[in-house]
Amino acid sequence: MDGIEQVSPTEICPDRSQLVSEDGKNTKSVLCQWCGSKVLCPGTALFAEKELFLPSMRKKTESESIALTEGSVDGETLTAHWLVDDMYTFENVGFTKDVGKVKYLICADCEIGPIGWHCLDDKKSFYVALERVNHA
């Protein structure tokens, strides 16, 4: 369940194959869906599949203190992610305070999120869910 499979691009559905290069990296910039802030530059993240629960996206104005505790929140389990191993790979990103052993990733500018996931036990894995970002 926690294994990170690197999926070869040929197994990826058509629209995804446009996003993933032959060496498994993102061909396009990864942007915030809400404000367009750049999260990752092209070629900086690996496509990875891992089942991760992310609470629903909300704008912070709607809910200041997002109850990010798993179980009490709606959310969804997402499997397609961009994976980076160093937080300084990000152009712009925000980290929430710890929720258990997890920090959620949010947009650094508008703070919408969570757009991604990081577990404190694995300092070299930062995931950004494909479904929660735009590509351009």
Next chain:
Amino acid sequence: MDPRYDIQRRGAGGSGAGSPALTGAQARRRKMPPRPADYKLQVIIIGSRGVGKTSLMERFTDDTFCEACKSTVGVDFKIKTVELRGKKIRLQIWDTAGQERFNSITSAYYRGAKGIVLVYDITKQETFDDLPKWMKMIDKYASEDAELLLVGNKLDCETDRTISRQQGERFASRISGMRFCEASAKDNFNVDEIFLKLVNDILNKLPLEDLHSELSSSILSLQPEPEVPPELPPPRLRCC
């Protein structure tokens, strides 16, 4: 002269381990991502409760200032990228809001910081009176060569001003190397400038030879762990 302008501790003039000339080749060898950041710098924002630290961080990050969004619940820190002098600089910005009691901000926040933004509210005397206490914390924990910037925030509330610009200037002038400015996170007055100036000052001070080694060792772990030096090896990875 200020010791911080002295020859850098490591490898000045010598071809030490982290010679910058190698970085291009190293990058290729290590399969670094395209155009990695040239520098990585840690910046912390401190000051008493309610002075607008978080607004400053947000304002710098974008045009999303929102009066209803003042609470800091949730955000721990941000990675932001700026370009200056043709260099790409990643800032790791820590907003310490929520931990304003002087001693509750762990020394780890200070230790790795290359830039410290100390904020007070020009309409609140007590936030100005607190500055010496914050300076004590800086003296105690921060690196001697950290760049300091004093910010009188809430310039948009000029009519309620209780701290004159001169008072702020005077305070800053008594501390060697401390810059001063007034700003309004609400209307974004001076906010970008503050951060860019700070970054510029930090870059001026960084010994070129040392940049890469220096920076890689100055990266704090995600959770500031007060008594654990950042260079300690991480605990064994566990499955999550």
